[in-house]
Amino acid sequence: SQQGEEDPQALSIQEGENATMNCSYKTSINNLQWYRQNSGRGLVHLILIRSNEREKHSGRLRVTLDTSKKSSSLLITASRAADTASYFCATAPSSNTGKLIFGQGTTLQVKP
Amino acid sequence: EAEVAQSPRYKITEKSQAVAFWCDPISGHATLYWYRQILGQGPELLVQFQDESVVDDSQLPKDRFSAERLKGVDSTLKIQPAELGDSAMYLCASSDEHGTSGRVEQFFGPGTRLTVL
Numbered sequence: 001s002q003q004g005e006e007d008p009q010a011l012s013i014q015e016g017e018n019a020t021m022n023c024s025y026k027t028s029i030n031n032l033q034w035y036r037q038n039s040g041r042g043l044v045h046l047i048l049i050r051s052n053e054r055e056k057h058s059g060r061l062r063v064t065l066d067t068s069k070k071s072s073s074l075l076i077t078a079s080r081a082a083d084t085a086s087y088f089c090a091t092a093p094s095s096n097t098g099k100l101i102f103g104q105g106t107t108l109q110v111k112p
Numbered sequence: 113e114a115e116v117a118q119s120p121r122y123k124i125t126e127k128s129q130a131v132a133f134w135c136d137p138i139s140g141h142a143t144l145y146w147y148r149q150i151l152g153q154g155p156e157l158l159v160q161f162q163d164e165s166v167v168d169d170s171q172l173p174k175d176r177f178s179a180e181r182l183k184g185v186d187s188t189l190k191i192q193p194a195e196l197g198d199s200a201m202y203l204c205a206s207s208d209e210h211g212t213s214g215r216v217e218q219f220f221g222p223g224t225r226l227t228v229l
Contacts, residue, residue: 043203045218088155098207100145100157102156
């Protein structure tokens with residue numbers, strides 16, 4: 001069963017705009033990770049934030065984590081057409097052994 | 113750059129037939145995962161190996177699915193017999209020896225797209 005709920009399910013923006021995706025989860029976690037998946041391909045790791053961290057940056061990506069609300073957000077700034085993909089949050093439950101539980105994903109379309 | 117290899121990339125089969133998928137993880141990665149991803153959904157873990165041992169197969173439909181990693185390197189996932197509902201993308205991923213702590217990223221292969229007719 002999938003733990004994460006992502007919002008929105010789909011997002012369409014113009015190139016240059018910012019894109020924000022949200023993820024909520026149910027159980028306590030060790031860390032939360034974001035992955036990108038281009039159509040019909042495997043997933044690519046974007047960023048990992050640990051449960052004791054509140055914010056993390058990587059290039060044009062900014063991730064926040066609020067463990068009290070069991071939620072995370074991924075912000076992509078100055079979006080490009082190449083950012084068009086599906087984005088998934090994945091939680092590593094604190095009681096588990098490395099297993100990741102993925103959300104349903106947000107499909108992002110960036111129009112040139 | 114090292115990658116996770118999977119084959120075949122696409123497989124079409126009729127229901128009740130047997131199918132097998134192969135995965136070769138990144139060299140040195142002790143932890144290997146098989147996921148199933150239904151169209152429009154996120155990946156769902158089927159089985160996790162640490163070296164040659166199964167760590168988690170709680171979501172593996174054991175009446176028809178089997179997985180092995182005999183020498184702790186490459187792995188095979190088998191479905192017998194295939195059912196219509198098995199149509200999905202089957203993804204393999206690997207992580208290094210600290211993967212069981214959940215603190216490291218997983219590296220995914222390109223997946224095998226299975227269609228059951």
